Amino acid sequence: MKVRRCTSVFFEPRESSRFDLGSLLSGGNGVMRERCWVALAPHLDGELRVSEEDVLATGRYSPEEWTVLDEPVDEVLLRLLACGLLIADAEVHGAHCLADERYRGLHWWPLAAVTQQAARWNAVDSVESMQRLGTDTVAGLLRSYGAPPSATLERKGVGADVPLMRAETSELDALMERRVTCRNFDSERPLEQALFAQMLQRVFSANGSIAQSEGVEFLKKYTPSGGGLHATEAYLVVQRVEGIDPGLYHYRPKDHALRPLSPPTLPLAEFACEAMAGQHWFAQAPVLVIYAPRITRSHWKYRNHPKAYRALMLDVGHLSQTLYLSATDLGLGAFVTAAINEVQIEQAFGLPALEEGPFAVGGFGWRALTQEIAEFDPMGSVW
Structure with missing residues (x-):
């Protein structure tokens, strides 16, 4: 079996937090923080949670040159083949191979492709979300985020401002x-x-x-x-x-x-x-x-x-x-x-x-x- 890395993939070290009653009762702040690695590959439908071992193993393969693997294949490689971060020429992995070849033929700049895929919403109710977070009003935004940057920008100049004449209002202006x-x-x-x-x-x-x-x-x-x-x-x-x-x-x-x-x-x-x-x-x-x-x-x-x-x-x-x-x-x-x-x-x-x-x-x-x-x-x- 021949294997290569998928055409584009980015790995993000991500941290999340959740309330933990045990931490609070034992004198902590009640916040449990968890860290993980997330893989973002444009040819896949969504992000993948991966291990540090997966990250290192993926990086050992070229996205252009095929590597011939000797049997048997270890557990890490089987996992990467199953999720599509590694591409194989075997029929059982054909779906990921086709998806990666399709993406390769679209000539995306990789960072833009990840942005396009990751930013797509699926069945999101943005109104309900803002109402739940209390950010559907200016008062709510101020409570959550504080004051915004000023409406205009003041830069330090090297001389007096140059006033400009105002033209008569035209039909286009109106x-x-x-x-x-x-x-x-x-x-x-x-x-x-x-x-x-x-x-x-x-x-x-x-x-x-x-x-x-x-x-x-x-x-x-x-x-x-x-x-x-x-x-x-x-x-x-x-x-x-x-x-x-x-x-x-x-x-x-x-x-x-x-x-x-x-x-x-x-x-x-x-x-x-x-x-x-x-x-x-x-x-x-x-x-x-x-x-x-x-x-x-x-x-x-x-x-x-x-x-x-x-x-x-x-x-x-x-x-x-x-x-x-x-x-x-x-x-x-x-x-x-x-x-x-x-x-x-x-x-x-x-x-x-x-x-x-x-x-x-x-x-x-x-x-x-x-x-x-x-x-x-x-x-x-x-x-």
Whole structure:
């Protein structure tokens, strides 16, 4: 049997604490601290708790060169083969071998791949969590964390400040002043199809394209993109749009069309709330947009690149701002959030992890007539 180490793995020495009554009764502080090693490997579904012996044994193998093992194999190696930190050419270990080969072919920078995998939420209720911790209000945040860093930064200068003139307010200035995150959507009023189509055209459609050689095409959109690749796809949860059946869709930017996808296993409203990690105020929007970069398109150009992941995050931010401004111009409310359950979204839309995955969710639609959930609008531009 031939063995090598998996393509990427990081080991973290982790400490956790728990209440221990015995410690308290014996005169201690009642806190028991435990230390362990945790392995983070992007080709695996989750983190692994390993021993120090496992860490050392894993490091003895190359991720590139195969090592021939003589039988019998000791207990440590069997454990590492079973969990996927070591890869073998034997059929019994084929699943881990295939997963590692798939990851190897995606050309991730390893630290970014670990971040992408480890940061994905699975069935998290962020609202319940904040309420339980008491961090759902400013007063609760102050009690838990103290005062935040100041809203502005004061640096020591080498001379007097240089005052700048203020320009006359333009239509664009007025539009940006009205750009306020909406947390109060009208749960009854459907969005007109014409407005829905205009939003998608402005934010996601391709206005032009150029083919530089066979199979190499670049799209022109209203929003910038790293390398001009426009790798971010728009997947939609349509809940209330006139003339369009509620359901899941993929937006086709060259055709300016929707492709219906299989419905989620949950009722649509329940799925929307689950996808939004319990943020029911966002889940009520008539249209939810999943910003899901096609990572394989970015990595075609930026292979194993330390900036590729950052560029994809910037792309999503650019698209989000375009959506905000377009919605504001049309009199609609808009939002964006990264507090999402990526695993449930991937399952519903059939997105293979590490190849194509949700980075954030936005949405748009008509505002409610009354503000029941606080919105940040200090200028009073909306409310």
